[in-house]
Amino acid sequence: MDYVASLMEEVVAKNPAEPEFHQAVQEVAESLTLVFDKHPEYRSARILERIIEPERVVMFRVPWMGDQGDVHVNRGFRVKMNSAIGPYKGGLRFHPSVNLGILKFLAFEQVFKNSLTTLPMGGGKGGSDFDPKGKSDAEVMRFCQSFMTELHDHIGPNTDVPAGDIGVGGREIGYLFGQYKRLANEFTGVLTGKGLNWGGSLIRPEATGYGAVYFAREMMATKDDTLFGKTCLVSGSGNVAQYAVEKLIELGAKPVTLSDSGGYIYDEEGIDRAKLDFVMELKNVRRGRISEYADNYPGTVYTAADASLDHNPLWAHNADCAFPCATQNEINGVDATNLLDNGVRVISEGANMPTSADGVTQFVEAGVLFAPGKAANAGGVAVSGLEMAQNSMRYAWTREEVDLKLQRIMADIHGACVSASERFGSPGNYVNGANIAGFLKVADSMMDQGLV
Numbered sequence: 001m002d003y004v005a006s007l008m009e010e011v012v013a014k015n016p017a018e019p020e021f022h023q024a025v026q027e028v029a030e031s032l033t034l035v036f037d038k039h040p041e042y043r044s045a046r047i048l049e050r051i052i053e054p055e056r057v058v059m060f061r062v063p064w065m066g067d068q069g070d071v072h073v074n075r076g077f078r079v080k081m082n083s084a085i086g087p088y089k090g091g092l093r094f095h096p097s098v099n100l101g102i103l104k105f106l107a108f109e110q111v112f113k114n115s116l117t118t119l120p121m122g123g124g125k126g127g128s129d130f131d132p133k134g135k136s137d138a139e140v141m142r143f144c145q146s147f148m149t150e151l152h153d154h155i156g157p158n159t160d161v162p163a164g165d166i167g168v169g170g171r172e173i174g175y176l177f178g179q180y181k182r183l184a185n186e187f188t189g190v191l192t193g194k195g196l197n198w199g200g201s202l203i204r205p206e207a208t209g210y211g212a213v214y215f216a217r218e219m220m221a222t223k224d225d226t227l228f229g230k231t232c233l234v235s236g237s238g239n240v241a242q243y244a245v246e247k248l249i250e251l252g253a254k255p256v257t258l259s260d261s262g263g264y265i266y267d268e269e270g271i272d273r274a275k276l277d278f279v280m281e282l283k284n285v286r287r288g289r290i291s292e293y294a295d296n297y298p299g300t301v302y303t304a305a306d307a308s309l310d311h312n313p314l315w316a317h318n319a320d321c322a323f324p325c326a327t328q329n330e331i332n333g334v335d336a337t338n339l340l341d342n343g344v345r346v347i348s349e350g351a352n353m354p355t356s357a358d359g360v361t362q363f364v365e366a367g368v369l370f371a372p373g374k375a376a377n378a379g380g381v382a383v384s385g386l387e388m389a390q391n392s393m394r395y396a397w398t399r400e401e402v403d404l405k406l407q408r409i410m411a412d413i414h415g416a417c418v419s420a421s422e423r424f425g426s427p428g429n430y431v432n433g434a435n436i437a438g439f440l441k442v443a444d445s446m447m448d449q450g451l452v
Helices: 002-014 019-038 040-044 047-052 100-116 137-154 170-184 207-221 239-250 273-285 291-296 333-341 357-366 379-393 399-423 430-449
Strands: 056-065 071-082 088-094 122-128 160-164 231-234 257-260 263-266 301-304 321-323 346-348 369-371
Touching: 002 019, 002 047, 019 040, 019 047, 019 100, 019 357, 019 430, 040 047, 040 430, 047 100, 047 430, 056 137, 071 088, 071 100, 071 137, 071 160, 088 100, 088 170, 088 379, 100 122, 100 379, 100 399, 100 430, 122 137, 122 160, 137 170, 160 170, 160 379, 207 239, 207 321, 207 346, 207 369, 207 379, 207 399, 231 239, 239 257, 239 273, 239 321, 263 291, 273 291, 291 301, 333 357, 357 369, 369 430, 379 399, 399 430
Parallel strands: 088 122, 088 160, 231 257, 231 321, 321 346, 346 369
Antiparallel strands: 056 071, 071 122, 257 263, 263 301
């Protein structure tokens, strides 16, 4: 732990005002002390220090024009974290909260997540502080074209392959891909999450949400249990949350919550297929607010977000399982206590680092089944990797083939986490297991390739 303290002192000094990045690094460093005791060669080669430092960061301005002729200027980023096992791979996030520290944390997590998938992908992340909410399709198109005009020189199918993330769905990927194709004068798999008519993969939109549920299923199987009949809390109402709910319904569970930045709904009867269809039309087509769900389904309770509270009441309902699918640090220490007090014994993170350090500690010490995002939500990037493979072959697998591959990958990730946690003396600790298993493949590759 002296090593961790010294490392973190250096990380904080070199990366000030980036608390999410500090949090992500500290969690990994604490897990890896178990590895460094047995393999001091990784410390001697300063492997973790090299992973912490991005290989390359691109930052640029993104000017664009609104529908009224008004000029706007946003900031764009691409953090290329590590390419030891393959080309950089990771999403683009368009959200007002985006800054360099957020993207470094996401890129750092992506390195380990991509390693866990067993596919040859390095880690990266990018995006902009642009907010697509409330913008017309034409404004979003002009922004995406300006963003890609700068980014296109820094990406490629064998260099860096971005995907979507918060604020970047099928519409944005389409505009980005169109501009890349125009500038590069080639049709290639430079982005994933593409439309099915032009190189996309079946199951890609569903993959992150499905994968989080598949991982929970694998964890529960170790206790001879299933998701059938379980009450589940789900946060968010975007792509990940929608498809997590879809798979939970399919497996016989009862999801009861969804949320957005305005608040959350609690439907004690459970969200069924018809209600989910309403949510998908509301969010994906009309781009409305989740409060409309309560207007449409009597008996549902809508609670507006209240920043003055020290907790999120969504996590204070009685339930068996929780699937945080919204954003980072949405579960704080108080929320974690509420979840444990109200019977939750399975937590599978659909978002990236949605649980604070205090919350993670509580879950681990309580001995519940807790799957960190770098393992549980790796299904999205796994199917992105499968999309890259299909693009390279100029071929498309069926829905059933991709879903079976996704289930196999999530089972393999689960197995790798269990094996690593047992091998290094912390059986059942999925946090240590995910961090260690993800690290070893990258570390050994870096050792093989020399000091670069």
